[in-house]
Amino acid sequence: AQSVTQLDSHVSVSEGTPVLLRCNYSSSYSPSLFWYVQHPNKGLQLLLKYTSAATLVKGINGFEAEFKKSETSFHLTKPSAHMSDAAEYFCVVSDLSGNTGKLIFGQGTTLQVKP
Amino acid sequence: DVKVTQSSRYLVKRTGEKVFLECVQDMDHENMFWYRQDPGLGLRLIYFSYDVKMKEKGDIPEGYSVSREKKERFSLILESASTNQTSMYLCASSYSAGTDFYEQYFGPGTRLTVT
Numbered sequence: 001a002q003s004v005t006q007l008d009s010h011v012s013v014s015e016g017t018p019v020l021l022r023c024n025y026s027s028s029y030s031p032s033l034f035w036y037v038q039h040p041n042k043g044l045q046l047l048l049k050y051t052s053a054a055t056l057v058k059g060i061n062g063f064e065a066e067f068k069k070s071e072t073s074f075h076l077t078k079p080s081a082h083m084s085d086a087a088e089y090f091c092v093v094s095d096l097s098g099n100t101g102k103l104i105f106g107q108g109t110t111l112q113v114k115p
Numbered sequence: 116d117v118k119v120t121q122s123s124r125y126l127v128k129r130t131g132e133k134v135f136l137e138c139v140q141d142m143d144h145e146n147m148f149w150y151r152q153d154p155g156l157g158l159r160l161i162y163f164s165y166d167v168k169m170k171e172k173g174d175i176p177e178g179y180s181v182s183r184e185k186k187e188r189f190s191l192i193l194e195s196a197s198t199n200q201t202s203m204y205l206c207a208s209s210y211s212a213g214t215d216f217y218e219q220y221f222g223p224g225t226r227l228t229v230t
Contacts, residue, residue, distance in 0.1 A: 034218055043119070043205060043221035044158075090157070101146040101165065101209050102173075103219060105158040 002027045004093045006106035014114050019063075019078040021109045023091030026072065032094035033074045034103070035065055039087045047089075050074065061085070086113045118142070119222035121206055127228045134193040136225050138206030145211040147189035148219060149173075149181060152203040164189055165211065196229045203227075 007022040025031060032051045036044040048059025055067045061084075065076045074091060088108045095102035122137035140147065148163040150173075160173030162181040170181050178200060182190045189208075193200055203226050207219040 036221075041224070041226075043223045044207075044219075045221070046218045049218055101211050101217070101219075102148075102160065102163065107155070107157040 002029075002031060002093050002095055002104050004091050004104055004106040006089075006091050006109050008109050009107065010110045010112065012112040012114060013081045015083055016080050019076070019081045019085065019111065021076040021089050021091075021111065023074045023076065023106060024072050025074060025091070025093045027093060033065075033067060034092040034094075035059065035063070035074075035076050036090045036092060037087050038090065038108075044090065047076070081111075081113045083113050083115065086111055119206055119208055119220050121204075121222040121225050123225050124223060125226050125228075127230065128193075128196050129230055130197060132193075132196050132229075134196050134227065134229075136191040136193075136204055136206075136227070138189045138191070138208075138222055139187055140189075140208040140220070141187065142208060142210070142220065143186065144208035144220075145186075146209045146219075147183065148207040148209075149179075149189065149191045150205045150207065151175070151200075152205055152224070158205065161191065196227075198229050201227060201229045 003026045005024045034049045035047040038044045048057045050057045050067045058064045063078045091106040092103045119140045149161045150158040159175050164170045164183040180192045203224050205224045206222040209219040210217040
């Protein structure tokens with residue numbers, strides 16, 4: 001069975017400093033992995049996705065993530081945080097138990113950016 | 116531009132009322148999904164549909180039903196609303212092609228309050 005664990009429920013950084021949001025996954029297959037962002041009172045927006053091509057994936061707004069199979073991790077990073085990055089972030093893995101297009105969501109990490 | 120719309124952003128209903136939440140996508144996607152989002156619990160899948168008139172239960176289908184009469188529209192129905200169904204409801208859709216997994220596109224959400 002597939003699962004995903006976000007290791008921090010809340011991360012606080014200062015504006016201009018690096019961001020690291022950690023995600024570990026469990027999958028018996030080669031998974032598809034995603035990061036979504038949700039700003040307050042908004043729907044979810046796709047930041048980036050990994051689908052077995054390059055292990056370093058670049059997304060929107062300067063975010064990137066690296067797929068590390070040996071560590072079963074897919075951590076999200078950004079070199080320099082901006083105030084507008086404050087939001088909730090979800091790490092997501094595809095559910096490969098059936099060909100249904102279902103996704104499995106982590107519990108979310110709230111990113112706070114301090115001025 | 117990709118678009119998923121939901122009929123209401125905010126909704127207040129009384130206990131026992133029948134509630135309809137509507138979702139429309141304009142991307143000709145095969146798959147559509149309904150989630151509820153609660154603090155600390157992340158996103159939980161209620162129902163999904165991979166074709167017109169087809170539906171599958173998700174992780175928490177109790178107290179809900181769905182309808183998909185047209186490809187672009189997926190409705191969530193609360194037959195008799197209860198206070199524990201107060202939540203944010205998110206609709207999503209995705210493309211399907213063989214065994215490839217594609218990202219889901221989300222609507223803005225409906226915040227439902229049942230009093």
